[in-house]
Amino acid sequence: MSNQEPINTFSSRIAVLPEANIDTDQIIPARFLTTTSRKGLGVAAFNDWRYEKDGTPKPDFILNTIDASEHRVLVGGNNFGCGSSREHAPWALTDYGFKAVISTEIADIFTSNSLKNGLLPIVVTPEIHAKLLASPQQRVTIDLEANELRLEDGTVFIFKIEAFARQCLLEGVDAMGWLINRLPAIETYEREHAA
Amino acid sequence: MSDQPKSLFDKVWEKHIVEDESHDRPAVLYIDLHLVHEVTSPQAFSAIEERGLKVRRPDRTFATLDHSTPTLPPNAAGERPYFTADAKNQVETLERNTKNHGVKLFGWGSENRGVVHVMGPEMGLTQPGMTVVCGDSHTSTHGAFGCIAFGIGTSEVGHVLATQCLAQRKPKTMRVTVTGQLQAGVSGKDVALTIINRLGFGGGTGYALEYCGPVIEALDMEGRMTVCNLSIEAGARCGMIAPDQKTIEWLRGRAYVPADYEAAAAEWLKLKSDDGAVFDDEITIDGSVIEPMATWGTTPDQGAAVSKAVPVATNENEAKALKYMHFAGGEARDLAKVDVVFIGSCTNGRMSDLRAAAEIMKGRHIADGVRMLVVPGSEQVRAEAVAEGLDKIFTDAGAEWRLPGCSMCIAMNGDFVQPGQLAVSTSNRNFEGRQGPGARTVLASPATAAASAIAGHITDPRRYIA
Numbered sequence: 001m002s003n004q005e006p007i008n009t010f011s012s013r014i015a016v017l018p019e020a021n022i023d024t025d026q027i028i029p030a031r032f033l034t035t036t037s038r039k040g041l042g043v044a045a046f047n048d049w050r051y052e053k054d055g056t057p058k059p060d061f062i063l064n065t066i067d068a069s070e071h072r073v074l075v076g077g078n079n080f081g082c083g084s085s086r087e088h089a090p091w092a093l094t095d096y097g098f099k100a101v102i103s104t105e106i107a108d109i110f111t112s113n114s115l116k117n118g119l120l121p122i123v124v125t126p127e128i129h130a131k132l133l134a135s136p137q138q139r140v141t142i143d144l145e146a147n148e149l150r151l152e153d154g155t156v157f158i159f160k161i162e163a164f165a166r167q168c169l170l171e172g173v174d175a176m177g178w179l180i181n182r183l184p185a186i187e188t189y190e191r192e193h194a195a
Numbered sequence: 196m197s198d199q200p201k202s203l204f205d206k207v208w209e210k211h212i213v214e215d216e217s218h219d220r221p222a223v224l225y226i227d228l229h230l231v232h233e234v235t236s237p238q239a240f241s242a243i244e245e246r247g248l249k250v251r252r253p254d255r256t257f258a259t260l261d262h263s264t265p266t267l268p269p270n271a272a273g274e275r276p277y278f279t280a281d282a283k284n285q286v287e288t289l290e291r292n293t294k295n296h297g298v299k300l301f302g303w304g305s306e307n308r309g310v311v312h313v314m315g316p317e318m319g320l321t322q323p324g325m326t327v328v329c330g331d332s333h334t335s336t337h338g339a340f341g342c343i344a345f346g347i348g349t350s351e352v353g354h355v356l357a358t359q360c361l362a363q364r365k366p367k368t369m370r371v372t373v374t375g376q377l378q379a380g381v382s383g384k385d386v387a388l389t390i391i392n393r394l395g396f397g398g399g400t401g402y403a404l405e406y407c408g409p410v411i412e413a414l415d416m417e418g419r420m421t422v423c424n425l426s427i428e429a430g431a432r433c434g435m436i437a438p439d440q441k442t443i444e445w446l447r448g449r450a451y452v453p454a455d456y457e458a459a460a461a462e463w464l465k466l467k468s469d470d471g472a473v474f475d476d477e478i479t480i481d482g483s484v485i486e487p488m489a490t491w492g493t494t495p496d497q498g499a500a501v502s503k504a505v506p507v508a509t510n511e512n513e514a515k516a517l518k519y520m521h522f523a524g525g526e527a528r529d530l531a532k533v534d535v536v537f538i539g540s541c542t543n544g545r546m547s548d549l550r551a552a553a554e555i556m557k558g559r560h561i562a563d564g565v566r567m568l569v570v571p572g573s574e575q576v577r578a579e580a581v582a583e584g585l586d587k588i589f590t591d592a593g594a595e596w597r598l599p600g601c602s603m604c605i606a607m608n609g610d611f612v613q614p615g616q617l618a619v620s621t622s623n624r625n626f627e628g629r630q631g632p633g634a635r636t637v638l639a640s641p642a643t644a645a646a647s648a649i650a651g652h653i654t655d656p657r658r659y660i661a
C-alpha cells in the first residue's frame with residue numbers, strides 16, 4: 001500500500017497565510033478529530049478562521065478566495081504546524097488540495113507527518129520567504145528531483161529534505177513497507193536484548 | 196563502544212538502535228512502550244489491517260480512553276453522555292481494535308483508566324531508560340523518568356503497531372540547567388513556563404532537551420513530569436531528566452515494574468549523563484527568581500510573572516495575540532476577570548496538583564460568576580483524592596468535580612469554554628480556540644488557577660498561602 005501519489009515536479013500558484021506560529025489546532029480544530037477516516041477533512045481546514053459561527057465562509061479569508069486546484073502551495077509564517085501531533089493537520093491540507101507548505105521554520109512532528117502524506121514541507125530563508133510574501137499571486141515550481149524551489153522572478157532556492165523521506169515521496173511509497181522489510185534485524189535485536 | 200562521556204539521551208538512544216542511520220537511511224529505533232488512545236489510532240489500526248497484519252507486540256502496547264470521553268457520569272440507563280455520535284464511535288472503535296489485536300485497554304470500568312500520560316507512569320509502565328511513544332505530542336511527559344519519549348503521528352502509530360520500531364533521525368541535544376532554589380508558591384509549571392518563555396515557542400525545534408540542576412533535582416516526580424510535559428511547547432520533541440532515588444521510590448511497587456526491582460533500579464541510576472558529556476546547545480536559568488507565571492498571549496511562550504503587568508506588544512505577532520485575548524498591554528494582571536477555571540490535564544492533573552489547589556481553596560469559595568472544573572488525571576488520582584477528601588474541598592468551594600479525562604484541555608468531549616470567555620487553565624496550550632471556539636486561555640499553575648477562581652480575577656497565589 002502506498003498512501004500517496006509520487007511527487008516529482010509541479011507548478012502552482014501560492015496561497016499566503018503570513019501569521020507566525022500557525023498551530024495544528026488552527027489547521028484543524030480538535031472537534032473535527034473524532035473521525036475514524038483519513039479523508040474528508042479538507043472542508044474543515046482552518047475552520048475557525050475560514051467560516052463564521054453559522055458556517056458561512058468569511059469572504060476575506062484566503063482559502064475562500066482561491067481555487068484549490070490552482071493553488072497547491074501554502075506559504076505560512078514562521079514555526080508553521082506547531083502544537084499537537086495530530087496527523088489530521090496534513091490530512092486536512094492535502095484533502096483541501098495542497099501539495100507543499102513553505103515557511104521559515106516548520107515544526108518537527110508536522111514535518112514528519114507531512115512527509116508521510118505527500119505534503120512537502122519546505123523550509124526557506126527569510127529572504128526567499130519575503131519574496132514570496134511580496135508577490136502573493138505568483139506561480140512557483142517545485143522540483144523534488146533537483147531539490148529546487150523556483151520563484152516567478154527566476155530565483156532558484158535549493159531546499160533540504162531528509163534523504164529517505166525524499167526517496168519515499170519520489171517513489172510514492174511509505175516507510176511502513178521499509179520497516180516491515182527490516183523485521184529480521186528487529187527480531188535479532190529482540191533476541192539479543194531479551195526484549 | 197568508546198569511552199567518551201555520554202549524555203542520558205545518548206545512552207538511551209544507543210541502546211535502542213536496531214540499525215544505525217546513514218546519509219540515505221534513518222535509524223531503526225526500537226520502541227519499548229507504545230501508548231494508544233482513541234483519537235489518533237483508528238486510522239493506524241486500519242492501516243495495518245489493510246496489510247493483513249496484527250499488532251506485533253501487544254505486550255508492549257497499552258491503550259486508554261481519555262480525549263473524547265465524557266467527564267459526567269452515565270445516566271440511570273448506563274448511557275454515557277458523549278458529546279457527539281462520532282466521539283462514541285471513536286471510543287467503540289478503540290474498544291474493538293484493542294480486543295481484536297489482544298491489546299490491554301484501560302477502558303470504561305477500569306480503575307486504571309486515565310489521561311494517557313498520567314496512566315503510563317502511574318501503572319509503572321513507564322520505566323527509566325525506555326523509549327516511549329504515543330500519538331500525542333505531550334508524550335514528552337514520560338521523559339521525567341529518563342525515557343526518550345516523544346509524540347508521533349498516526350502513520351507512525353501504524354509503524355509501531357506493525358513493527359515495534361520507528362524510522363528516526365537522531366535529534367540534537369540541549370541541556371537546560373535550572374540553578375538555585377525555588378521560592379515558596381512556585382511550582383514545576385512556573386519553571387516550565389519560564390523555560391518556554393526563554394527558549395521561545397519554536398526554540399527547541401529539532402532538539403531533545405535534558406533538564407538538570409538543583410531546581411530540577413529538588414522537584415518531586417510530579418513536578419518533573421509537568422516540566423517534561425511542556426517540552427513540546429518550546430518545539431522540542433522530547434525532554435528528559437536523569438533517574439535518581441526519587442524516581443526509584445516513586446515507581447516502587449507499581450503494577451508493571453520489573454520483578455527484580457533492586458537490580459533494575461541499580462541499572463537506572465547509571466543512566467545519568469556522564470561528567471563531560473557534550474550537548475549541541477546549553478541554556479542556564481536562575482530558578483531563584485522564578486515567580487508564579489501566567490500566559491497573556493496565544494502561544495505558551497507568551498507568559499510573564501503574575502505579579503507584573505501584561506506586557507506591551509513589541510511586534511505584530513504579540514499585538515495580534517493581545518487583541519485576541521482582549522488585553523490592552525500594560526495593564527495590571529488582576530484587571531482580567533475570570534469566567535472559567537480548569538484544573539486537570541496531563542500537565543497538572545496529578546495528586547500534588549490537586550493538593551496545591553485544595554490547599555488554597557479549603558474553607559474558601561470561588562467568586563460569583565466563575566465556573567470551575569476540577570478533573571482528575573486518572574481513576575487512581577480520583578480515588579486517592581476522594582480518600583483525602585479533596586473532592587469535598589472543591590465542591591464545597593463551588594467547583595465541579597468530574598470523572599477523569601482530557602476534558603477542557605482539548606475541549607473535544609463537550610467540556611468547553613464559551614466564546615469570548617476567559618479561562619485560567621492548568622493545561623498546556625493557549626492557542627486560539629483550543630478550549631472552544633473563541634475561548635481565551637491563560638495558562639498557569641494549579642495554585643494560581645485556584646487563587647484566581649477565589650479572587651474572580653487573575654491573581655498571585657502567594658496571597659492565599661500562609
Ligand code: SF4
Nearest residue numbers: 333540541601604605
Ligand atoms: S490532557 Fe490535553 S495535552 Fe494531555 S493528552 Fe489530553 S488532550 Fe493531550
